[in-house]
Amino acid sequence: MVAETRTMSRSLTFFFFLLLSVSVTATLRNLSRAAENKGVWCVASEKATDEQLQSDIDWLCSDEGGFRDCTPISPGGVCYEPNTLRDHASYVMNSYYQELGRTKAQCTFSGTGTTVHTDPSHGACVYVSY
Known part of the structure; x- marks a missing residue:
């Protein structure tokens, strides 16, 4: 049970960082495009x-x-x-x-x-x- 909880916790942490990375990348892309305008x-x-x-x-x-x-x-x-x-x-x-x-x-x-x-x-x- 403890091992499953750790695995789930790691998976959720990885998912959170992946989501954050995509969000930051999209925001920077929009800011970069706006700066080119x-x-x-x-x-x-x-x-x-x-x-x-x-x-x-x-x-x-x-x-x-x-x-x-x-x-x-x-x-x-x-x-x-x-x-x-x-x-x-x-x-x-x-x-x-x-x-x-x-x-x-x-x-x-x-x-x-x-x-x-x-x-x-x-x-x-x-x-x-x-």
Whole structure:
């Protein structure tokens, strides 16, 4: 019984340190990516309506829009909170803008996007800028 308790204790200790290691590594990776963000980001314009922003999200997250990974803005995703159309649209607009080479024309989104020089990243939600 004592041997089983020791083995279980060692297993739990190992699991705890493994979990801690993964958590620290993920946090450092996010901080490292955020530190690399020097430049220009594409975000939703303050003038854009909710309907326009939803349309942008729908298009960008479709096969037609070419941006298929919208999991960060889905429930439970790293960029889900704050749960607003403006924040979600900003994240996918910036991802699209960064992937296509960062020209001002690629951030217009028919007047709903604008470029900024202040990093919109927050918490674990990192907006890349190449």
